[in-house]
Amino acid sequence: MTSYDLDAESAESDSILYIDLNAIRINYQLFCARTAPAECAACVKADAYGLGLERVAPILADAGCTTFFVAHVAEGVALRELLDSVRIFVLHGAWPGNERNLFDYRLTPVLNSLAQVNTWAAFARARGELIEAAIHIDSGMTRLGLDENDLKVFEADPGQLDGLSVVHVMSHLSCGDEQDDAMNQVQLERFQRLRRKLPAETASLAASAGLFLDPKFHLDMVRAGIALYGGRPTAREPNPMSEVARVRARILQVRDVDSPRTVGYGAAHKVAEPSRIATISVGYADGYARSLGSLGRACIEGIAVPVVGRVSMDLVTLDVSEVPRDKVVEGGFVDVIGGGINLDDVAQKAGTISYEILTRLGRRYRRVYLGSGS
Amino acid sequence: MTSYDLDAESAESDSILYIDLNAIRINYQLFCARTAPAECAACVKADAYGLGLERVAPILADAGCTTFFVAHVAEGVALRELLDSVRIFVLHGAWPGNERNLFDYRLTPVLNSLAQVNTWAAFARARGELIEAAIHIDSGMTRLGLDENDLKVFEADPGQLDGLSVVHVMSHLSCGDEQDDAMNQVQLERFQRLRRKLPAETASLAASAGLFLDPKFHLDMVRAGIALYGGRPTAREPNPMSEVARVRARILQVRDVDSPRTVGYGAAHKVAEPSRIATISVGYADGYARSLGSLGRACIEGIAVPVVGRVSMDLVTLDVSEVPRDKVVEGGFVDVIGGGINLDDVAQKAGTISYEILTRLGRRYRRVYLGSGS
Numbered sequence: 001m002t003s004y005d006l007d008a009e010s011a012e013s014d015s016i017l018y019i020d021l022n023a024i025r026i027n028y029q030l031f032c033a034r035t036a037p038a039e040c041a042a043c044v045k046a047d048a049y050g051l052g053l054e055r056v057a058p059i060l061a062d063a064g065c066t067t068f069f070v071a072h073v074a075e076g077v078a079l080r081e082l083l084d085s086v087r088i089f090v091l092h093g094a095w096p097g098n099e100r101n102l103f104d105y106r107l108t109p110v111l112n113s114l115a116q117v118n119t120w121a122a123f124a125r126a127r128g129e130l131i132e133a134a135i136h137i138d139s140g141m142t143r144l145g146l147d148e149n150d151l152k153v154f155e156a157d158p159g160q161l162d163g164l165s166v167v168h169v170m171s172h173l174s175c176g177d178e179q180d181d182a183m184n185q186v187q188l189e190r191f192q193r194l195r196r197k198l199p200a201e202t203a204s205l206a207a208s209a210g211l212f213l214d215p216k217f218h219l220d221m222v223r224a225g226i227a228l229y230g231g232r233p234t235a236r237e238p239n240p241m242s243e244v245a246r247v248r249a250r251i252l253q254v255r256d257v258d259s260p261r262t263v264g265y266g267a268a269h270k271v272a273e274p275s276r277i278a279t280i281s282v283g284y285a286d287g288y289a290r291s292l293g294s295l296g297r298a299c300i301e302g303i304a305v306p307v308v309g310r311v312s313m314d315l316v317t318l319d320v321s322e323v324p325r326d327k328v329v330e331g332g333f334v335d336v337i338g339g340g341i342n343l344d345d346v347a348q349k350a351g352t353i354s355y356e357i358l359t360r361l362g363r364r365y366r367r368v369y370l371g372s373g374s
Numbered sequence: 375m376t377s378y379d380l381d382a383e384s385a386e387s388d389s390i391l392y393i394d395l396n397a398i399r400i401n402y403q404l405f406c407a408r409t410a411p412a413e414c415a416a417c418v419k420a421d422a423y424g425l426g427l428e429r430v431a432p433i434l435a436d437a438g439c440t441t442f443f444v445a446h447v448a449e450g451v452a453l454r455e456l457l458d459s460v461r462i463f464v465l466h467g468a469w470p471g472n473e474r475n476l477f478d479y480r481l482t483p484v485l486n487s488l489a490q491v492n493t494w495a496a497f498a499r500a501r502g503e504l505i506e507a508a509i510h511i512d513s514g515m516t517r518l519g520l521d522e523n524d525l526k527v528f529e530a531d532p533g534q535l536d537g538l539s540v541v542h543v544m545s546h547l548s549c550g551d552e553q554d555d556a557m558n559q560v561q562l563e564r565f566q567r568l569r570r571k572l573p574a575e576t577a578s579l580a581a582s583a584g585l586f587l588d589p590k591f592h593l594d595m596v597r598a599g600i601a602l603y604g605g606r607p608t609a610r611e612p613n614p615m616s617e618v619a620r621v622r623a624r625i626l627q628v629r630d631v632d633s634p635r636t637v638g639y640g641a642a643h644k645v646a647e648p649s650r651i652a653t654i655s656v657g658y659a660d661g662y663a664r665s666l667g668s669l670g671r672a673c674i675e676g677i678a679v680p681v682v683g684r685v686s687m688d689l690v691t692l693d694v695s696e697v698p699r700d701k702v703v704e705g706g707f708v709d710v711i712g713g714g715i716n717l718d719d720v721a722q723k724a725g726t727i728s729y730e731i732l733t734r735l736g737r738r739y740r741r742v743y744l745g746s747g748s
Contacts, residue, residue: 012472014446046659046687047737071688072388072655072738091688092626092655095705098386112653113627115704142637142645142683143653143691144627174641183641252466253487253518263516267548267557271516279486279517281446281466285420285733290726291665309517313420313729314445314465317517330489331469351725352664355687359659360734363421364446 013366014281015249016333019051021059022371023242024228028063030240031224034211038218041067043207043225045075045091050287050359051229051245055369057082060228069223073098076107089134089168091144094120103131110134110170112144114153117160124163134168135198139191139205140183141174151197161199168221169200176209176217177234188217208233211240231354232344239344245358246338247365249282249298254320254328263317264309269294271308275321278305278328282336283314287360289350292316296349299340301327387740388655389623390707393425395433396745397616398602402437404614405598408585412592415441417581417599419449419465424661424733425603425619429743431456434602443484443597447472450481463508463542465518468494477505484508484544486518488527491534498537508542509572513565513579514557515548525571535573542595543574550583550591551608562591582607585614605728606718613718619732620712621739623656623672628694628702637691638683643668645682649695652679652702656710657688661734663724666690670723673714675701 032040042065043049048056057068057079067087070076076090087108093116094102094109102109103123111117111133124131138145154160171191175181188205195203202220206213208227212234227233230244255277263269263277271277280298284290288311296307296316300323308319316336320328335341337357347354406414416439417423422430431442431453441461444450450464461482467490468476468483476483477497485491485507498505512519528534545565549555562579569577576594580587582601586608601607604618629651637643637651645651654672658664662685670681670690674697682693690710694702709715711731721728 012447012475014448014466050659073386074388074738074740092388092624095624095626097705101386113629113704116627138629140635140641141639142629142631142635142651143686143689147629174636174639183636250469252469253490255487255512255516255521257516261514261516262548262557265515265548267514277516284726284730285424287734290730312517313733315517330487331471352658356658356664359687359736360661362733363737364448 011366013250015247015286015365016368017361017365018246018248018338018368018370019055020242020244020246020370021055023230023244024056024059025063025371027228027230027241027244028060028065028224031211031222031227032064035218035222039067039221040065041069041204041221041223042228043069043223044079045069045071046359049226049229049355050361052367052369053078054082061086067221073101073107077101077105080105080107093136094123099123108132108134108167110136112136113146114150117146117164121161121163130165131163132167133164134170135166135200137169137171137191137194139171139187139194141172143172145171148194151194155197166198166200168202168204169195169198170204170223172207173205173209176207176213179209179212179234179236184213184217212237226355229358230343231358243338243343245343245361247282247288247336247361248333248339249280249316249336251278251328251330251332251334252281252315253279254330255279265312266310269309269317275319276325276328277308278318278320278334280316280318280334280336281314282316283312285313286362286364287357288316288336289352289357289360291350291352292346296336296346297341299335302340303327304340385740387624389621389660389739390742391735391739392620392622392712392742392744393429394616394618394620394744395429397604397618398430398433399437399745401602401604401615401618402434402439402598405585405596405601406438409592409596413441413595414439415443415578415595415597416602417443417597418453419443419445420733423600423603423729424735426741426743427452428456435460441595447475447481451475451479454479454481467510468497473497482506482508482541484510486510487520488524491520491538495535495537504539505537506541507538508544509540509574511543511545511565511568513545513561513568515546517546519545522568525568529571540572540574542576542578543569543572544578544597546581547579547583550580550587553583553586553608553610558587558591586611600729603732604717605732617712617717619717619735621656621662621710621735622707622713623654623690623710625652625702625704625706625708626655626689627653628704629653639686640684643683643691649693650702651682652692652694652708654690654692654708654710655688656690657686659687660736660738661731662690662710663726663731663734665724665726666720670710670720671715673709676714677701678714
């Protein structure tokens with residue numbers, strides 16, 4: 001990670017979220033290099049995975065990204081106001097009520113059902129002009145997308161697509177993070193068979209895990225998401241991405257415990273022998289998952305220390321007995337995510353995945369963006 | 375819950391978070407009535423438990439609340455800009471670097487350690503005026519607060535408090551939500567004994583669970599938090615609070631599944647017999663916990679339906695086979711938290727508590743505030 005601004009820590013902040021824009025740029029470039037000649041699109045839904053669309057999207061555009069994916073129309077509107085000339089796909093598609101915003105902000109809906117196709121095509125025909133769309137094919141995820149029966153409707157009545165310029169057709173892998181899972185090949189074959197029923201210019205199937213999938217999965221475009229933000233794209237391979245997010249929390253109090261007692265809610269942790277307990281300014285309201293109680297770890301000057309007791313809304317308690325006394329100072333800071341505490345390890349201990357850890361990072365951090373991104 | 379504005383649902387929104395200000399007022403009034411003559415302070419940290427400080431705090435003030443608790447200085451600053459004349463306690467206290475904001479915004483720090491007392495007292499003496507402070511005593515939580523040894527310092531050298539007007543002394547119960555837990559009595563006795571060592575005007579010990587604790591725990595003030603926002607204050611008693619939060623998500627697609635297949639990431643759910651699957655626009659990025667995969671429930675026109683498969687970042691899949699076909703319409707809405715889906719049940723299924731569910735509610739919802747609050 002880029003060196004960070006210690007001045008930020010000397011101010012009034014309780015906790016700080018460092019976001020390394022330079023690392024995002026490096027990750028995008030690595031992704032492009034490994035998946036070329038496929039285009040590398042960027043998935044920036046959920047506020048760029050919690051890291052701030054407003055700062056992240058321009059960096060990606062500057063690095064050469066021209067195609068972006070969001071989930072909600074409102075996210076597309078926000079992105080269009082940042083970037084005037086990129087293509088923006090809206091994954092949740094079109095329905096009666098959101099066509100106007102889609103059109104006005106030049107957002108391309110990914111149409112997921114016959115009803116969505118009909119809504120958007122009717123809107124185009126009412127305007128009397130050809131309007132761009134993408135179409136999602138369900139190749140086995142059973143989540144969003146047209147299935148084989150739906151596509152037969154177009155074969156029987158191609159006029160249903162009148163008004164639409166289908167610029168992209170996509171699907172999504174259920175098990176992409178397991179590169180040997182037979183489901184991937186099944187989905188690829190089904191997708192290749194079904195996409196021929198549509199007059200689409202380009203196609204995509206793989207997301208971040210595409211980095212480790214055979215190039216036959218890359219098609220025209222790979223949709224990079226978690227990898228851009230430093231998360232491990234697959235469960236089995238070492239993570240080649242650079243760390244992007246680092247959360248540091250202030251030490252509010254350090255306490256010597258010299259008699260047996262309990263720590264935190266539910267008296268869940270028992271201190272048996274003389275110890276030192278540090279209470280830090282981060283909690284589940286900041287996205288430090290409550291499931292990390294008695295499981296998480298923090299890092300103080302290179303030394304890992306355990307979370308003891310339950311995670312509170314605004315506080316976490318650490319056993320810092322093993323850290324030299326002069327390195328645990330009230331008012332100082334500790335790393336809780338990133339900076340020695342691996343994001344994917346945090347997620348695993350919390351019983352989830354890095355995607356959820358990032359997207360739940362709260363709004364109370366002072367957010368410090370590092371690196372010019374160039 | 376107050377009747378809500380269906381117009382909001384006809385617009386472009388993917389998902390809507392209704393927040394019933396009238397219910398918050400009712401909850402505050404109920405809390406006051408049950409804990410009188412103790413003062414009822416309101417805990418509005420973490421953006422009023424995720425529900426929006428800017429809208430919630432003025433309602434509480436209008437209902438008669440004159441004392442508020444926040445965790446971070448920045449939260450206190452935001453609250454002061456909303457309410458000029460209330461008392462605002464900042465739970466994380468004072469350290470070198472945040473005294474200026476505390477003072478300028480007339481925030482009263484809750485001093486948690488000798489170092490914090492020294493910082494704030496030195497600031498007061500340097501200004502040559504008496505400044506208000508609260509002091510936190512650790513009565514058994516081992517999280518924040520001065521312990522018996524710390525308090526002995528003041529007995530030996532009362533001059534350390536010079537410059538401070540100690541307006542409040544507080545502590546926090548580890549097991550307040552279990553009204554019969556012996557720890558409560560132990561903490562009460564220790565707190566009563568230790569607080570006498572401080573020249574404080576008023577004292578508080580209980581939070582929301584104080585509603586079900588013996589009045590001897592109420593002291594001068596009870597600090598209401600989760601109860602105001604509709605969460606169950608204790609694990610054992612029926613919840614007397616009114617529902618405040620209701621999350622509704624749009625149905626993006628309804629799919630008939632007539633052949634065996636799997637649903638979602640990891641192919642985690644298997645559909646064996648003919649079913650209907652609805653995909654809705656809410657996911658873990660919206661605070662719908664990933665741990666609710668295959669465990670959560672949604673409610674469609676009064677009928678509860680199960681979440682099937684994993685929770686995605688932006689999507690959840692429901693088995694809606696049991697709901698009449700005309701009631702599950704693409705473009706329609708379902709309740710996922712509140713409105714037939716009890717908040718505390720959601721939390722329990724997710725393996726957590728209502729506090730975490732509320733504070734992690736994401737930023738993508740269209741937020742609709744209901745009730746004038748009067």
